[in-house]
Amino acid sequence: MRAFTTRTTTRSTARTTARKLALTGAVAATGLLLAACSGSGDSMNGMDHGAKSSASASASATGSAAPGTPGAFNDADVMFAQMMIPHHEQALEMARLADGRAEDAEVKKLVGEIEKAQDPEIRKMRAWLRTWGKPxxxxxxxxxxxxxxxxxxxxxxxxxxxxxxxxKFAELMIAHHEGAVEMAKTEQRDGADAGAKQVADDVVRTQAAEIAQLKKILERL
Incomplete structure (x- = not known):
């Protein structure tokens, strides 16, 4: 009986030790797996941050990722605004001279249309330059x-x-408008800002029509 009891105790102890070793191994394996997953997550996060940083750098280089959003401008937009402001201002100066000097009804009407269109455009372009931080x-x-x-x-x-x-007004304004249309076409081709390109579109459309009208006025005067 004593020998049988000893053998039984020995087998029980061996089984207990085996179970402990198996449990320890499972815990260690689980720990390694979690560490691997964590490392993979950090790696993916790092890749994600790197991709975001790269995208941000690319967007910064062009001003903005989407045309028309704040900052989405280029040198052509800045030059267009800086040149068109004094150009429009001179057109308004010419238009103001018509008061008390112009005789033709169509010339007087055209003067009013020039003032109505170009004064708001000057305000828009000044606002762009302030937003862009440009003189x-x-x-x-x-x-x-x-x-x-x-x-x-x-x-x-x-x-x-x-x-x-x-x-004289018609002759000078034809030349003046032709210069504005030339600048606006450059902006249409080279600009990036959606608002600036829209104003360029308006300048080309309205001033080309006024050039044709002024030429007809000259023919009958």
């Missing part, structure tokens, strides 16, 4: 731009009245 002026007064009148041109127009004013 309003390029320097030089803008007289080297296409279609800009010289000081002599403006003085000659100021000195005229009646039909003489109407003819």
């Amino acid at each position: 309003e002026s390029m320097g030089g007064g803008g007289h080297g731009m296409a279609g800009m009148m010289s000081a002599k041109d403006m003085a000659d127009l100021t000195a005229l009245k009646g039909k003489a004013f109407d003819r």
Whole structure:
């Protein structure tokens, strides 16, 4: 009996030890698996952060990922606004000279349309430049731009009245509008900002129509 009891106790102890070893191995394996998953997650997170950083850097390089959102502008947009502001301002100056000088009813009506269209556009372009953190002026007064009148041109127009004013106004405004259309077409081609490109579209459409109208006015004066 004593020998049988000893053998039974020995087998029970062996089974208990085996179970403990198996449990310890399972726990260790589980720990390794969790560590591997955690490491994989960190790696994937790192890849994700890297991809996001790369995308952000790319967006920053172009100003913005989507045209029309704040910052989505380029040098062509800035130049368009900086050049078109003084260009529009001179058109308004020419239009104001018509008061008390213009005689033709169609010229007077056209003057009103120029003022109505270009003054709001100036305000828009100034707002863009403030948002973009860019100066309003390029320097030089803008007289080297296409279609800009010289000081002599403006003085000659100021000195005229009646039909003489109407003819001179039409001649000068045709050249002025042609310069604006040229600049707007450059913006259509090279610009990035949706708002600036829309104004360029408006300039091309409206001022091309006014050029045709002014040419007809000249033919009958």
